[in-house]
Amino acid sequence: MAIGSTLSVGLIGLQAFIIQIQAFVSPGLPFFSIIGLPDASLTEARERVRSACTAAGFQWPQTRVTVNMSPASLPKRGSSHDLAIAASVLCAAHVIEPERVAHTIVIGELNLDGSVLPVSGILPILLHAHERGVTTAIVPRGNQEEAMLVGGIDLMFVSHVAELITLLGGNATLPDIPPATPSAPSSSIAAQHDLNADMAEVVDQTQAKWALQIAAAGGHHLLMVGPPGTGKTMLASRLPSIMCPLEESEQFEVASIRSIMGTLAAYGISDIPPFQAPHHTASVAAIVGGGSGIALPGAVTMAHRGVLFMDEGPEFAPRVLQTLREPLESGTVAVARAKGTMVFPARFQLVMAANPCPCGFGYGSAERCTCRERDRIRYFSRLSGPILDRIDIQVDVLPTGHIGAATRQTGPTSAQMREQVIAARHMARERLNDQGWTCNAQMSGAWLHEHTPADTIALVNKALDSHLMSLRGADRALRLAWTIADLEGVGAPRIEHMHQAIAMRTRTA
Structure with missing residues (x-):
């Protein structure tokens, strides 16, 4: 029985988890299967891995090859596990030394010609690996700049499966293939602001x-x-x-x-x-x-x-x-x-802009406004x-x-x-x-009620009696008053700070 093992890291949203990948080369009719809740892109890794290893001069076993990704209860997705799957199969076939890869994180997407492509999420992957005590990782050369941001972990960079084989003690011939380059970053959601704007x-x-x-x-x-x-x-x-x-x-x-x-x-x-x-x-x-x-x-x-x-x-x-x-x-x-x-995580500051009406001119005397x-x-x-x-x-x-x-x-x-x-x-x-x-x-409401001066609290209660704001709005107005006091270097909000905070919440300023 020949079993090869290596490690990878999976991402579910922003939550990372260690994946142990084991390959088992056993007697039987030629067949290659991947188990452990893989998604469609991961199931397709069978063809990418087989072709990439063949391109590196490795003769694929004409027997049954089974790859298991554990924990089997968690879904696995994406093509970033291609290189780890290839490493486990090569380890099971005794092409690379098992002890060199058994406790190493291996990340990378494979092309059919054996080249290793960069993947998204290298930073959180390596941060999680470092937190879990992993000391060695193999990542695509196209991710080198991002991977170097993480300290405390030994990094090795590869651009082809043949380079992985020679790096881990095997023999392979590296074809003449241009090095992988990072793919263009997506900007469909990101909106860059001008850092020079003042x-x-x-x-x-x-x-x-x-x-x-x-x-x-x-x-x-x-x-x-x-x-x-x-x-x-x-x-x-x-x-x-x-x-x-x-x-x-x-x-x-x-x-x-x-x-x-x-x-x-x-x-x-x-x-x-x-x-x-x-x-x-x-x-x-x-x-x-x-x-x-x-x-x-x-x-x-x-x-x-x-x-x-x-x-x-x-x-x-x-x-x-x-x-x-x-x-x-x-x-x-x-x-x-x-x-x-x-x-x-979504701890952001919401800034919203709005026109006063559909035409935009319903302010002041609204002379130019054409809206009903x-x-x-x-x-x-x-x-x-x-x-x-x-x-x-x-x-x-x-x-x-x-x-x-x-x-x-x-x-x-x-x-x-x-x-x-x-x-x-x-x-x-x-x-x-x-x-x-x-x-x-x-700040919590309880803290605000305990530490805010009594005369300032009295002004808030007066606003509540006038139905100018809700209880939640009152707490938010108190927080505003504390911030105004901080900007003025005052230890606690005064009545004038509270007046300004209430006015800012009701658009009367």
């Missing part, structure tokens, strides 16, 4: 900039309402430039998500929070995740630790908007499918009460200023605003460190 480029809009600074300092959600051309999109796209830099652990979280989605090559490891701006025609699956079989992450997960910008908010389908309620509260999104429920009253009501009512109640800041962005250098008021730069945001966030972290929270948006 908040000072936005003319006037002092109130909106202050609202964005509060949102960045406290991790609050934001709604901007105003006619077309007033700078709502410019302001939103510059929000990452004033946010706190991502910590190292957060950078790897974001990079792992991008690696799985195939967009890491376009971004790399960066401390700049991600920015996602899906179109208003996006489906539920595109926003929260989905797809057939095993669900894939959506825009809310791609915006994890960053900003999800929904321009023309009322134009999104009501069903899409309602799906945001869970991630806005919990910071995660659960997508159920027949093969299991995927839980994706019922159309105005129907348009903005697409943003339901529960969604609006979860948005901390609601601010009007109205036309201001004139063209010309003499009248331009640009205000502070992104770098200056970012310094203030970092200082405010540092103050909040010192205050909340014992609770395990990192920003004011995470």
